[in-house]
Amino acid sequence: VASLDSTASPDVRRQNLSLALAAALWHGPLSQASIATLTGLAPNTVSRLVTDLKARNLLTELGQEARDGVGRRGTLVGVAGQSVGGLGLEVSTDRLAVSLVDLTGGIAFERQRRVNNRSRSVSRTLDDLARLGRQALDWAEAAGMRLAGVTVAAPGLVDEPGHLVFAPNLGWADVHLVAEISERLGNDRGLSIQADNEANLAAVAEYWHGPGRDWGDYVLVSGEVGVGAGIVIDGRLFRANCGFGGEFGHLPVVPDGPPCPCGSRGCLERVSGLPAILAAAGLDADPGQRDAAIKLLTAAAGSGDAAAIAALDQAGRWLGTALSSIINLLAPQTITLGGVFGPLADWLAPAIWSEIEERAFVARFYRPQLVVSELGAVGAVRGAGWTSLRRVCEDPTLVPVDRSTGLSRASSA
Amino acid sequence: VASLDSTASPDVRRQNLSLALAAALWHGPLSQASIATLTGLAPNTVSRLVTDLKARNLLTELGQEARDGVGRRGTLVGVAGQSVGGLGLEVSTDRLAVSLVDLTGGIAFERQRRVNNRSRSVSRTLDDLARLGRQALDWAEAAGMRLAGVTVAAPGLVDEPGHLVFAPNLGWADVHLVAEISERLGNDRGLSIQADNEANLAAVAEYWHGPGRDWGDYVLVSGEVGVGAGIVIDGRLFRANCGFGGEFGHLPVVPDGPPCPCGSRGCLERVSGLPAILAAAGLDADPGQRDAAIKLLTAAAGSGDAAAIAALDQAGRWLGTALSSIINLLAPQTITLGGVFGPLADWLAPAIWSEIEERAFVARFYRPQLVVSELGAVGAVRGAGWTSLRRVCEDPTLVPVDRSTGLSRASSA
Numbered sequence: 001v002a003s004l005d006s007t008a009s010p011d012v013r014r015q016n017l018s019l020a021l022a023a024a025l026w027h028g029p030l031s032q033a034s035i036a037t038l039t040g041l042a043p044n045t046v047s048r049l050v051t052d053l054k055a056r057n058l059l060t061e062l063g064q065e066a067r068d069g070v071g072r073r074g075t076l077v078g079v080a081g082q083s084v085g086g087l088g089l090e091v092s093t094d095r096l097a098v099s100l101v102d103l104t105g106g107i108a109f110e111r112q113r114r115v116n117n118r119s120r121s122v123s124r125t126l127d128d129l130a131r132l133g134r135q136a137l138d139w140a141e142a143a144g145m146r147l148a149g150v151t152v153a154a155p156g157l158v159d160e161p162g163h164l165v166f167a168p169n170l171g172w173a174d175v176h177l178v179a180e181i182s183e184r185l186g187n188d189r190g191l192s193i194q195a196d197n198e199a200n201l202a203a204v205a206e207y208w209h210g211p212g213r214d215w216g217d218y219v220l221v222s223g224e225v226g227v228g229a230g231i232v233i234d235g236r237l238f239r240a241n242c243g244f245g246g247e248f249g250h251l252p253v254v255p256d257g258p259p260c261p262c263g264s265r266g267c268l269e270r271v272s273g274l275p276a277i278l279a280a281a282g283l284d285a286d287p288g289q290r291d292a293a294i295k296l297l298t299a300a301a302g303s304g305d306a307a308a309i310a311a312l313d314q315a316g317r318w319l320g321t322a323l324s325s326i327i328n329l330l331a332p333q334t335i336t337l338g339g340v341f342g343p344l345a346d347w348l349a350p351a352i353w354s355e356i357e358e359r360a361f362v363a364r365f366y367r368p369q370l371v372v373s374e375l376g377a378v379g380a381v382r383g384a385g386w387t388s389l390r391r392v393c394e395d396p397t398l399v400p401v402d403r404s405t406g407l408s409r410a411s412s413a
Numbered sequence: 414v415a416s417l418d419s420t421a422s423p424d425v426r427r428q429n430l431s432l433a434l435a436a437a438l439w440h441g442p443l444s445q446a447s448i449a450t451l452t453g454l455a456p457n458t459v460s461r462l463v464t465d466l467k468a469r470n471l472l473t474e475l476g477q478e479a480r481d482g483v484g485r486r487g488t489l490v491g492v493a494g495q496s497v498g499g500l501g502l503e504v505s506t507d508r509l510a511v512s513l514v515d516l517t518g519g520i521a522f523e524r525q526r527r528v529n530n531r532s533r534s535v536s537r538t539l540d541d542l543a544r545l546g547r548q549a550l551d552w553a554e555a556a557g558m559r560l561a562g563v564t565v566a567a568p569g570l571v572d573e574p575g576h577l578v579f580a581p582n583l584g585w586a587d588v589h590l591v592a593e594i595s596e597r598l599g600n601d602r603g604l605s606i607q608a609d610n611e612a613n614l615a616a617v618a619e620y621w622h623g624p625g626r627d628w629g630d631y632v633l634v635s636g637e638v639g640v641g642a643g644i645v646i647d648g649r650l651f652r653a654n655c656g657f658g659g660e661f662g663h664l665p666v667v668p669d670g671p672p673c674p675c676g677s678r679g680c681l682e683r684v685s686g687l688p689a690i691l692a693a694a695g696l697d698a699d700p701g702q703r704d705a706a707i708k709l710l711t712a713a714a715g716s717g718d719a720a721a722i723a724a725l726d727q728a729g730r731w732l733g734t735a736l737s738s739i740i741n742l743l744a745p746q747t748i749t750l751g752g753v754f755g756p757l758a759d760w761l762a763p764a765i766w767s768e769i770e771e772r773a774f775v776a777r778f779y780r781p782q783l784v785v786s787e788l789g790a791v792g793a794v795r796g797a798g799w800t801s802l803r804r805v806c807e808d809p810t811l812v813p814v815d816r817s818t819g820l821s822r823a824s825s826a
Contacts, residue, residue: 157778165778217654231742238646238743241630242779245744250774252734254668262774264737321665324677325738328660329644331653361663361675365570365578366655 016041017396020049021058024079025103025393026213029062031074050077056399057083057146058103058392079103084392084399085145088384089133089181090153090198091125093118093169093225094288098132099378100140101385103392105209109139110378116288122175130184137185146399148392149192150185151384152177153201155226160243162195168261169226169269192391196239198222198380200246202338203230204237205375205383216333219326220373221248221319222380223341225287227269231330249273251322268322272315274340280311290377294343301347312347319348320355327360327368338373345372429454430809433462434471437492438516438806439626442475444487463490469812470496470559471516471805492516497805497812498558501797502546502594503566503611504538506531506582506638507701511545512791513553514798516805518622522552523791529701535588543597550598559812562605562801563598565590566614566793568639573656575608581674582639582682605804609652611635611793613659615751616643617650618788618796629746632739633786634661634732635793636754638700640682644743662686664735681735685728687753693724703790707756714760725760732761733768740773740781751786758785 019039024030027038036046053059060080065073081104090097097112111132117125133150140147154177156167162178177195187193203220206212212232220230229248231238239245249269250262257266270276274294275287281300285293300308323335337345349370356363373379392398432452437443440451449459466472473493478486494517503510510525524545530538546563553560567590569580575591590608600606616633619625625645633643642661644651652658662682663675670679683689687707688700696713698706713721736748750758762783769776786792805811 157775159778166774168774229742233651240742240744241746242744244775244779245742247741247775250741250772251738252772253665255666255734263777264772264774267772267774321668325664326742328663329642329653329658329739329742330651331655331658333654359663359665359677359680361579361581361677361680362570362657362660364676365572366657 014395014397016045017049017052018394020046021053021079021393021396024053024059024077029076029078031065031076033074035077052401053396055401056396057402058396058399081106082108082143082145084148084389085140086148086385086388086390086392087133087136087140087150088153088201088381088386088388089129089150090381090384091117091129091170092153092155092198092380094290096125096129096132097378097381098129098136099381099385100136100145101382101389102145103389107382108143108145109136110381111135112381114289118169118171118288122172126175126180126184130181133181133185147189147191147388148398149194149388150181151201151387152181152193152195153198153380153384154195155198155224155228157244157247158195158197160239162193164195165244166262169224171261192388194387196243196384196387197228197230197246198224199228199248199338200230200237200239201381201383201387202373202375202379203232203336203383204387205379206336206373207232207235208383208386210373210375210379211371212336215336215369215371217330218334218336219248219323219330219332220336220338220379221323221341222339223273223337223344224290224339225269225273225275227273227319229326231332233330248322248326251325253318253321268318272318272322277311277315277344280314281305281308282311283308290340294340298343309347312344313351315344316348316351317355320352321359323352324356324359324363327356327363331362331366331368333366333368335368335370336373337370338375338379339377342372342376427808427810429458430462430465431807433459434466434492434806434809437466437472437490442489442491444478444489446487448490465814466809468814469809470815471809471812494519495521495556495558497561497802498553499561499798499801499803499805500546500549500553500563501566501614501794501799501801502542502563503794503797504530504542504583505566505568505611505793507703509538509542509545510791510794511542511549512794512798513549513558514795514802515558516802520795521556521558522549523794524548525794527702531582531584531701535585539588539593539597543594546594546598560602560604560801561805561811562607563594564614564797564800565594565606565608566611566797567608568611568637568641570657570660571608571610573652575606577608578657579675582637584674605801607800609656609797609800610641610643610659611637612641612661612751613643613650613652614794614796614800615786615788615792616645616749616796617800618792619749619786620645620648621796621799623786623788623792624784625749628749628782628784630743631747631749632661632736632743632745633749633751633792634736634754635752636686636750636757637703637752638682638686638688640686640732642739644745646743661735661739664738666731666734681731685731685735690724690728690757693727694718694721695724696721703753707753711756722760725757726764728757729761729764730768733765734772736765737769737772737776740769740776744775744779744781746779746781748781748783749786750783751788751792752790755785755789 100109227249254266260267513522612635640662667679673680
């Protein structure tokens with residue numbers, strides 16, 4: 001709570017740079033006059049801000065405005081590709097992944113490695129993850145791309161300082177992801193490193209460079225061995241107290257159901273995660289071999305295999321029951337199926353809808369939509385990359401002025 | 414998104430008046446110097462704002478500062494009692510209630526009438542509710558108290574324009590509460606009227622003039638014939654898309670449980686609402702006669718009646734199961750038992766805890782607390798009254814300057 005009387009302080013300048021960059025990010029390419037209209041800033045302020053952002057290689061000129069009528073046509077500016085990157089790293093039960101992304105939504109470098117992380121030591125898994133991360137850092141250095149930061153995605157409870165408190169499906173507890181990855185990356189460049197839950201990051205990926213901005217409030221339900229959810233309310237990720245919460249997979253749906261590694265019984269993920277579906281379908285597939293297992297399952301269901309169809313229907317019913325709780329509590333406009341639930345959506349959706357129609361009393365009075373994530377399995381690692389870039393969007397001065405442009409500090413807005 | 418360059422506009426003046434009033438409301442009585450410190454506003458600006466708020470009878474002088482050391486002791490100012498009131502009206506299954514409250518947390522006028530609203534027409538019930546409201550308005554007029562507005566509490570889904578969409582336990586659907594009450598109050602004074610769900614209003618009551626500000630994020634669970642919840646996150650009521658959501662009573666807890674008037678089966682309120690507890694306890698009491706029923710139930714449980722104790726234990730288990738879903742999704746720091754759950758807390762709490770400890774995986778990594786609402790059954794109607802006053806806190810200029818003080822418009826800050 002502060003006075004509004006302050007004259008342009010460094011904070012105001014940062015905020016105005018952030019506003020102008022956001023206008024270009026969400027609405028660009030656009031003219032400086034359009035930035036002024038969108039932000040409410042004075043045209044000469046916008047002009048100084050755009051000069052500054054260009055000097056930081058965050059904005060670039062993208063041709064002339066196409067416009068009818070009289071008056072000078074403005075130069076269009078837009079977010080510059082590949083000048084600055086965000087690194088995402090992901091550890092999940094069955095793979096390691098890295099994604100180096102830029103502000104335009106582009107993917108500069110992406111790799112993944114299939115490996116069963118449930119049967120290895122934490123240390124070996126993190127060594128391998130850092131090795132993937134260093135490949136991306138080397139690529140960025142060779143390409144002249146500056147790094148805004150690193151974000152690590154993990155399938156468990158991650159607190160705000162980036163400490164992985166508990167990941168039952170990995171069998172990990174109490175792992176300080178930020179410190180461990182920082183040490184392994186040889187972080188002498190002072191990279192900002194953070195960590196978050198994989199479903200949270202998959203949810204923000206849809207907002208940054210997917211259709212998420214048109215979804216209203218939404219819940220992305222991510223299915224893997226475990227089941228998670230990322231909740232976006234008013235355009236912001238809901239991270240709850242300490243960053244906990246969103247543990248959708250541990251909603252109790254079967255009062256006396258099967259035991260869960262979390263310590264409870266009848267948790268949603270025990271009856272609707274990939275291993276439960278494969279077991280109910282009677283398919284001999286390793287859920288850790290995700291793509292192969294999905295292929296087997298969709299082939300069986302597609303060819304009319306009654307056990308596979310029944311298994312998917314039952315998993316959809318439990319998902320629908322748990323989603324009814326979310327709808328009755330939070331009334332999201334959109335439910336997004338991510339992870340393995342995407343390729344299985346044709347079989348899951350009818351059962352999900354049937355439970356929502358019966359149980360989600362609130363859904364009778366507005367129209368939630370059920371959509372399938374197009375990002376699917378890469379959502380979390382790309383969301384991690386874009387989250388790393390978010391700091392630059394909030395404070396563009398984190399990216400230094402490129403001295404070769406000759407812009408002096410004194411002339412910046 | 415606007416420029417921060419604007420000079421003091423009417424909006425800025427309103428906002429500064431609101432800041433100064435809020436400082437007095439939450440931290441008063443206090444000196445003008447303390448208001449300046451809390452708000453970051455310049456001392457002479459604060460002086461003008463306090464003069465203005467006193468002229469509107471919103472602030473009043475409350476003696477001299479008690480302070481050691483040198484320097485002049487400041488005059489303390491605080492929120493004025495009874496100069497402006499907020500009216501709350503409540504319709505529930507078994508009663509009608511009115512509460513006229515002031516900014517200090519004082520209750521100027523409060524009445525309730527026991528009546529079974531489930532067996533009467535909507536129109537007769539609203540006639541009676543408006544009659545109670547008019548008694549409060551007459552009281553306010555005689556006392557020289559100005560009215561900030563009216564808020565109606567109802568046990569169901571209320572959308573943001575104040576339309577009661579569905580209240581299964583009342584058997585009401587599609588009732589335009591704001592228009593109906595406005596018409597019945599003969600609202601030629603142009604009173605601002607709004608409506609909201611009873612559990613939402615009971616939750617904000619705890620924040621306004623209860624211990625709620627010290628609870629962090631919290632969920633107030635309100636038990637009556639139905640069960641509802643009000644969710645407060647970051648000091649703000651979470652109202653979800655269109656104002657829906659928070660329908661805790663319709664969380665599916667028993668997959669094939671008893672049918673619910675909402676159209677589903679096994680909803681929490683069907684197995685943990687007052688009628689379910691009374692039936693399981695084998696007590697012949699009318700849940701519509703709330704106080705008598707509670708008395709019978711606590712007497713039976715207190716004297717060791719096994720059926721009553723088992724019924725309360727079972728209700729507590731279902732509540733604990735549903736609360737585990739809330740904790741796994743939202744990780745609130747505090748769970749508050751309101752309505753009938755307050756007087757039953759001694760019997761419910763052990764079972765609630767036992768389920769949370771087993772099922773709420775997230776709760777093992779932070780410490781949620783379970784507290785009992787002290788406001789209890791009057792929470793919703795008082796919360797409605799304080800919600801009516803909230804508009805004045807946001808825009809103190811809604812209360813006109815009292816001409817007798819001689820303050821001219823031109824001299825206001």
